[in-house]
Amino acid sequence: MKIKFPIIIYSMKGGLAMKILIVGYFTEASKLNIIRHFPEEWDVVIIPPGKEMLNHIKDCQVIIPEHIKVDSSLLSIAKKLKLVQTGAGFDNVDIDACTQQGIWVANAAGVNAQAVAEHVMALILSYYKNIPFLDAFMKNRMDENQLDYTGSELKGKTIGIIGLGAVGKKVAEFCRVFDMNVLAYARNAAVQSDGFVKITDFDTLVSTSDIVSVHVSLNGQTKQLINKEVFKKMKSTALFINTARGGIVNERDLIDALKNKDILGACLDVFESEPLPIDSELRNFGNVILTPHTAGMPDGLKFHKKRYDFFVNNIKRVENGEEPKSKLNIL
Secondary structure (H helix, E strand, O other): OOOOOOOOOOOOOOOOOOOOEEEEEOOHHHHHHHHOOOOOOEEEEEEOOOOHHHHHHOOOEEEEEOOEEOOOHHHHOOOOOOOOEEOOOOEEEEEEHHHHHHEEEOOOOOOOOEEEEEEHHHHHHHHHHHHHHHHHHHHHOOOOOHHHOOOOOOOEEEEEEEOOOHHHHHHHHHHHHHHEEEEEOOOOOOOOOOOOEEEEOOOHHHHHOOOEEEOOOOOOOOOEEEEEEHHHHOOOEEEEOOOOOOOEEHHHHHHEEEEEOOOEEEEEEEOOOOOOOOOOOHOOOOOEEEOOOOOOOOOOOOOHHHHHHOOHHHHHHHHHHOOOEEEEEOO
């Protein structure tokens, strides 16, 4: 293995190899984790967005894109591209443009469902049990007789799940264990409830839920789905959670809702702009818990073994002339 720091990591074992281009922001440790997961005979390049990235797009067969848009302009350079492989979300890929160029597009739907659902429950428990506050209280060696603390049990609370896909269903399963009531809204009318989950309309869900958790993909229909009007409909005691995509929420409206106490608080793993700007007002709220888009990366350092297992197997399928799993287009 040949390693070049700080920007690019290569893994190659003689002869012609599949070239895999991973575009995004990764630590050196996470790069090494990812590289070790691919076959040694593949040429794997991990690089942030920028001019140097364009040099590698010219001859890669597979691109795994983060923080860049895969559109007709980019595809005009990618003469050898066979597959655009994403994680769960694919809002940064122009699928029609890829189809016109004969390039497969696939995501990894459901692969991170367990991880994201666990993260949602961790956020909910941290919020209602006031874990960040209590942790800081103890570490600051404050007088426990002066503890001003409020908390809450989950039993009996109603969670409204927007989007009942793999993640939404898993969150619902977990909430059953906590004796919570579960409402769900799904744009797909064919989605069926298991009897425990009550399917309802959007307005009823946001106006009656104690917790509102978003689990839909970002597209033209869901962009800024959660805005000022929606926050106004929520209970003033509602907790808002987003582990899906930042663009589903109008962030300015969310900040205003928090300032105006239209809602109780928020737990956020995704943001309109990522990484979250250092000067974002969201960092200043005591009633907001933030995580850096890590809900789907349970193995640490931007790495999820299940996800990369899926990537490797899908790339092998395309290399062998087969259709990728979880394909998003038809060639």
